[in-house]
Amino acid sequence: MSVFGVPTQALFGQLLIGLINGAFYAVLSLGLAVIFGLLNIINFAHGAQYMMAAFVAYFLLQWAGLGYWWALLIAPLAVGALGVVLERTMLKRLYHLDHLYGLLLTFGVALVIQGVFRNAFGSSGLPYAIPAELTGGYNLGFMFLPTYRAWVVGFSLVVCLLTWYVIERTKLGSYLRAATENPALVQAFGVNVPRMITLTYGFGVGLAGLAGVLAAPIYQVNPLMGADLIIVVFAVVVIGGMGSIMGSIVTGFGLGVVEGFTKVFYPEASNTVIFVIMAVVLLIRPTGLFGRSQ
Amino acid sequence: MITLRVLALLAAVALAVGPAHAQISDGVVKIGVLNDQSGAYADITGPGSVVAARMAVEDFGAAKKGMKVEIVFADHQNKPDVGSSIARQWYDTEKVDLIIDVPTSSIALAISQITRDKHKAFIVSGAAASDLTGKACSPNTIHWTYDTWALANGTGSAIVKTGGDTWFFLTADYAFGHALERDVEAVVLKSGGKVLGKVRHPFPTSDFSSFLLQAQASKAKIIGLANAGADTINAIKQGAEFGVVRGGQQFAGLLVFISDVHALSLDKAQGLILTESFYWDLNDATRAWSRRFAERHRQAMPTMVQAGVYSAILHYLKAVEALKSDDGPRVIAKMKELPTDDPLFGKGRVRADGRKIHPMYLFEVKKPAESKGPWDYYTMRATIPADSAFRPLDQGDCPLVKK
Numbered sequence: 202m203s204v205f206g207v208p209t210q211a212l213f214g215q216l217l218i219g220l221i222n223g224a225f226y227a228v229l230s231l232g233l234a235v236i237f238g239l240l241n242i243i244n245f246a247h248g249a250q251y252m253m254a255a256f257v258a259y260f261l262l263q264w265a266g267l268g269y270w271w272a273l274l275i276a277p278l279a280v281g282a283l284g285v286v287l288e289r290t291m292l293k294r295l296y297h298l299d300h301l302y303g304l305l306l307t308f309g310v311a312l313v314i315q316g317v318f319r320n321a322f323g324s325s326g327l328p329y330a331i332p333a334e335l336t337g338g339y340n341l342g343f344m345f346l347p348t349y350r351a352w353v354v355g356f357s358l359v360v361c362l363l364t365w366y367v368i369e370r371t372k373l374g375s376y377l378r379a380a381t382e383n384p385a386l387v388q389a390f391g392v393n394v395p396r397m398i399t400l401t402y403g404f405g406v407g408l409a410g411l412a413g414v415l416a417a418p419i420y421q422v423n424p425l426m427g428a429d430l431i432i433v434v435f436a437v438v439v440i441g442g443m444g445s446i447m448g449s450i451v452t453g454f455g456l457g458v459v460e461g462f463t464k465v466f467y468p469e470a471s472n473t474v475i476f477v478i479m480a481v482v483l484l485i486r487p488t489g490l491f492g493r494s495q
Numbered sequence: 496m497i498t499l500r501v502l503a504l505l506a507a508v509a510l511a512v513g514p515a516h517a518q519i520s521d522g523v524v525k526i527g528v529l530n531d532q533s534g535a536y537a538d539i540t541g542p543g544s545v546v547a548a549r550m551a552v553e554d555f556g557a558a559k560k561g562m563k564v565e566i567v568f569a570d571h572q573n574k575p576d577v578g579s580s581i582a583r584q585w586y587d588t589e590k591v592d593l594i595i596d597v598p599t600s601s602i603a604l605a606i607s608q609i610t611r612d613k614h615k616a617f618i619v620s621g622a623a624a625s626d627l628t629g630k631a632c633s634p635n636t637i638h639w640t641y642d643t644w645a646l647a648n649g650t651g652s653a654i655v656k657t658g659g660d661t662w663f664f665l666t667a668d669y670a671f672g673h674a675l676e677r678d679v680e681a682v683v684l685k686s687g688g689k690v691l692g693k694v695r696h697p698f699p700t701s702d703f704s705s706f707l708l709q710a711q712a713s714k715a716k717i718i719g720l721a722n723a724g725a726d727t728i729n730a731i732k733q734g735a736e737f738g739v740v741r742g743g744q745q746f747a748g749l750l751v752f753i754s755d756v757h758a759l760s761l762d763k764a765q766g767l768i769l770t771e772s773f774y775w776d777l778n779d780a781t782r783a784w785s786r787r788f789a790e791r792h793r794q795a796m797p798t799m800v801q802a803g804v805y806s807a808i809l810h811y812l813k814a815v816e817a818l819k820s821d822d823g824p825r826v827i828a829k830m831k832e833l834p835t836d837d838p839l840f841g842k843g844r845v846r847a848d849g850r851k852i853h854p855m856y857l858f859e860v861k862k863p864a865e866s867k868g869p870w871d872y873y874t875m876r877a878t879i880p881a882d883s884a885f886r887p888l889d890q891g892d893c894p895l896v897k898k
Contacts, residue, residue, distance in 0.1 A: 211712045218704045323793070324537040326728065328760050331736070338738060344708055347736045419736070420701050421728060421758065425534065429701055464696075464705035469668050471705075472697040 223457020326421025442492020
């Protein structure tokens with residue numbers, strides 16, 4: 202049995218691969234959506250922060266002998282802390298200005314970080330092994346699914362849903378949402394708004410860092426890994442709706458699947474299909490699929 | 496009136512003497528190293544090629560011979576439009592006489608045409624497409640280090656001979672990938688093998704999972720990687736994850752450099768068969784030069800592309816010295832006249848179609864246990880003599896070759 206000349210078995214395999222890639226898009230775009238939706242900062246440094254976390258994981262292994270599970274905990278915290286420093290020292294001064302200044306600043310920071318790393322480590326990348334507990338895989342019949350990739354999908358899904366739940370369904374999340382709508386009023390109620398904003402930025406960056414550690418064993422740990430991904434992730438966030446948390450999760454996974462199918466039917470276009478979709482969505486629904494017009 | 500006529504006559508005589516041909520333009524031989532300094536191919540060529548170029552100028556002794564040689568370099572970012580505009584600017588405004596290196600075949604083909612239009616010189620070390628000395632050959636271009644035909648003839652036929660007779664191609668979707676796929680497919684079909692499928696992936700790609708799945712579904716014995724640099728590394732790494740080798744298939748790294756093996760580590764790269772024209776550990780001369788190179792370049796051993804840049808510039812400067820001119824097409828013609836001899840590639844020559852001839856070597860990547868030290872990666876499996884390593888002169892459809 203086949204669909205457009207491709208056997209359905211192969212198609213299921215591609216669907217699964219698409220979900221795995223979608224998981225990366227979802228976690229990264231979630232971080233971006235949190236930062237933009239709640240803080241109105243366009244964080245172009247997201248890709249560089251994702252890359253830094255992968256390097257932190259590499260160094261933890263090389264210098265401290267700490268493996269993957271430690272890296273999963275420490276690297277997002279470390280990169281998140283760096284994000285907090287960035288926010289406190291530089292981003293804070295731009296809140297009263299147009300969005301574009303934040304974009305320029307974070308873009309510049311990204312270029313500096315990427316340049317420094319590339320200068321120090323070259324561009325072929327450094328090896329990082331899949332942790333021993335997650336090697337091997339399952340033979341599903343229509344494909345061989347590596348355990349590590351299954352772990353990536355599962356873990357990403359849990360993180361995304363947890364984040365969505367905290368922001369949309371808990372009191373803390375409601376304070377955060379209120380603070381972005383009307384900071385003065387919320388501050389008048391005694392909530393420390395600047396600190397919440399700083400921590401939220403740190404959390405968003407931490408999500409990027411988590412994605413970086415997840416990516417390290419699959420892709421090479423190399424200084425350009427963020428640059429390749431960040432433009433696609435921005436497209437995902439735009440399609441999902443810039444402020445919508447659930448939108449970026451659903452769109453992330455969905456576009457991963459779409460890209461996976463494109464790789465089967467017309468692989469030469471797999472780099473561009475997401476942007477074509479973005480153009481179409483913006484024409485029909487300018488605020489994105491799940492976005493709210495502000 | 497008579498004065499004017501005399502003046503006109505004097506002017507005519509002065510102009511009729513003609514320009515002095517035997518002259519180096521602006522008194523400086525300016526060489527431009529154009530390659531990928533920061534992307535997928537940066538470790539194969541990149542800053543290392545610039546180091547090699549500088550070493551060539553120093554070893555040639557340009558200063559002692561009274562020749563002024565200047566090296567400039569730029570990053571074409573693997574984009575044909577960027578590469579072309581840098582080349583034009585170099586030739587038009589910055590008076591560059593020779594452009595060298597240029598990985599990424601689409602850019603090399605474009606610059607070959609630009610060089611021809613501007614009557615300058617172009618030596619390709621990085622790019623692979625055999626069309627550079629075939630349909631697209633030019634009297635201003637020399638293809639130095641290797642090409643897709645030599646790779647197909649080396650790696651391709653070696654693998655088919657050992658039983659790899661069904662192939663699936665994973666091809667980078669641009670000029671180089673297409674050329675390599677075409678040349679290897681020809682070798683496979685000629686040896687009685689079959690090509691079960693191909694997939695073209697965007698250049699560059701970081702995630703090969705989907706394409707590897709298609710390769711596994713084809714059940715071909717050999718998955719031919721018609722790509723290079725970061726693409727090859729990612730494909731092999733992810734292939735290990737998806738159990739490609741465990742499932743009974745084998746990767747054929749159609750273009751693999753020592754920098755790729757270094758990035759993959761012997762653990763993932765062991766057993767790969769590859770064809771190169773240079774290896775740092777071949778003999779005393781290559782070892783001595785490579786150590787000098789490594790000291791100036793992050794302790795990394797040179798790739799064949801970087802060695803090619805050194806060798807080509809030495810020969811170019813020899814030709815410029817003999818001609819006492821850096822006029823593009825004339826220097827290229829002189830380079831074809833003079834036989835080549837350098838410590839890295841040994842004795843060779845440049846053919847009428849611009850193809851440099853030297854032996855190619857078939858290597859196999861060592862197992863981790865066999866390696867005695869850093870960068871000790873290859874076992875030599877065969878030497879392909881210079882005259883049979885490259886496409887025969889009459890098979891290339893090059894208009895420069897008289898039939």
